[in-house]
Amino acid sequence: MFISVVVPVYNVEKYLEKCLQSLIEQCYSDMEIVVVDDKSTDRSLCIAKKYEKYNNVKVISKEKNTGLSDSRNVGIRESRGQYIMFLDSDDYVEDGCIFKIQEIVKKENEPDIVYFGYSEEYESTNEKYIKYGYVSQKDKIYTGEEFAIAELKQRNLYAAACFGIYNREFIVRNNLYFESGLLHEDELWTPQVILRANKVYTSDYVFYHYLRRNGSITRSGNKTKHGQDMLCICKKLDILANEIKNPELKKYMDNHIAMLYMKGMTEGRLYQTNMEIDRFYPLRKVCFKKDRVKAILFAFSLRLYYRINIMKTQG
Numbered sequence: 001m002f003i004s005v006v007v008p009v010y011n012v013e014k015y016l017e018k019c020l021q022s023l024i025e026q027c028y029s030d031m032e033i034v035v036v037d038d039k040s041t042d043r044s045l046c047i048a049k050k051y052e053k054y055n056n057v058k059v060i061s062k063e064k065n066t067g068l069s070d071s072r073n074v075g076i077r078e079s080r081g082q083y084i085m086f087l088d089s090d091d092y093v094e095d096g097c098i099f100k101i102q103e104i105v106k107k108e109n110e111p112d113i114v115y116f117g118y119s120e121e122y123e124s125t126n127e128k129y130i131k132y133g134y135v136s137q138k139d140k141i142y143t144g145e146e147f148a149i150a151e152l153k154q155r156n157l158y159a160a161a162c163f164g165i166y167n168r169e170f171i172v173r174n175n176l177y178f179e180s181g182l183l184h185e186d187e188l189w190t191p192q193v194i195l196r197a198n199k200v201y202t203s204d205y206v207f208y209h210y211l212r213r214n215g216s217i218t219r220s221g222n223k224t225k226h227g228q229d230m231l232c233i234c235k236k237l238d239i240l241a242n243e244i245k246n247p248e249l250k251k252y253m254d255n256h257i258a259m260l261y262m263k264g265m266t267e268g269r270l271y272q273t274n275m276e277i278d279r280f281y282p283l284r285k286v287c288f289k290k291d292r293v294k295a296i297l298f299a300f301s302l303r304l305y306y307r308i309n310i311m312k313t314q315g
Contacts, residue, residue: 002030002102003083003165006075008068009048010038015090015211016047022092022209024054028099033057034075039065044089069178069185072161076177079168082110086162090211097207101165104203108141112197115164117206123213130206133163138204144197145249152252155259155288157194159186163208166193179236183229187260188236191253195240227268228275234261251287258282259291262298266309271302 005023009016023033033054037045039062051057060074072086083105087093105114117132135158136142136150151157170176174196178185194200237257244250262282264270270277279302282295298305 001032001081002105003085003098004032004034004075004079004081004168005085005087006072006079007033007035007087007089008038008071008075009035009040009044009089010065010068010071011040011042011044012089013040013043013047015213016044019087019089019092020048020051020057022095023087024051024057025095026093026098027096029056030102031056031098032079032081034078035059036071036074036078037061038067038071039063067181069182070180073177073180076168076171081168083165084168084171085165087208088162088210090213091162092209094207094209097205100205100207104201104205105165108201109199110167111141111199111201112144112167112170113164113193113200114203115200116203116208118163118208118210119206120210120212123211132202132204133158133160134202136202138202140202142200142202144194144200145246147197147200147202148191148194149246149249149252152249152256155255155291157191157256159184159190160210161186161189162210170197182233183226184233187230188233191237191256192240195244224268224270224273227264227266227270230260230264230267231270231275231277234264234281254285255287255291258285258295262294262305265298265302266306269306271306277302 007019033056035048035057037048037060045061048059052059058078060078062071062074076084115133117130120129120131134151135154135156136147142150176193176196178189182188234257241250241253241257244253265277279299283299286292286295297308
């Protein structure tokens with residue numbers, strides 16, 4: 001089997017049918033759809049079960065609500081495809097995309113990871129923008145380290161797992177599962193996956209429709225846990241960075257971690273909490289001049305750093 005599409009589900013009754021229908025209508029047989037319901041309290045599981053009449057659809061109902069990371073891990077373990085795609089249950093894919101993706105994979109001799117473009121679509125305004133899960137050169141083969149350097153030297157490492165496909169054997173062999181219980185889990189998982197990859201391909205193909213909806217987990221009101229988890233991820237990324245032998249990559253990775261640390265403090269408004277924050281942590285890591293200025297301000301005053309960042313966002 002070529003590909004397993006893992007669809008984690010939690011309280012998305014308004015969107016799920018469109019998501020699953022976009023997969024069913026692919027007219028492609030060498031694919032399975034693994035739906036993992038995270039103890040939804042709405043009609044999501046009922047909607048998903050209607051699709052069990054299709055031979056290539058498997059619906060798994062978890063006994064407890066344990067979060068997105070655990071749902072994806074269940075999907076990985078239950079998958080049988082050569083490749084895995086993660087499709088968020090409020091998103092959908094383009095007609096005929098699976099066949100096109102298989103052609104790309106064969107042409108590029110089966111990379112560990114293939115990254116694609118996506119259409120970012122805003123529910124409240126109906127605006128649409130074509131974007132990519134990377135900023136490096138399109139239609140190019142990299143090693144994992146080469147790709148990481150190409151991204152990080154441009155101060156980027158876009159984290160979303162759903163904008164790529166991944167060789168399942170590569171994921172399982174390297175024990176590359178998601179960290180359960182964390183928000184922003186992709187910020188940890190994506191660097192881990194890239195740095196272990198032998199072959200990464202950047203495709204210019206756009207097929208994923210990414211919905212920016214009101215009330216999604218990434219836009220929820222209470223941001224404290226978001227910020228706390230981001231700082232926790234930084235500490236885990238420190239361990240990964242300390243294993244890097246390439247000094248250029250290590251330098252860029254440290255800068256990336258520093259920026260995540262400052263982003264986590266800002267997003268979670270952690271200056272208002274009792275959480276211990278190392279004000280000098282980013283300053284010890286940054287390598288770009290533009291980021292050094294930010295790190296100096298962060299070290300001087302967390303509150304001032306937060307206010308200036310909010311003013312820039314609102315301005």
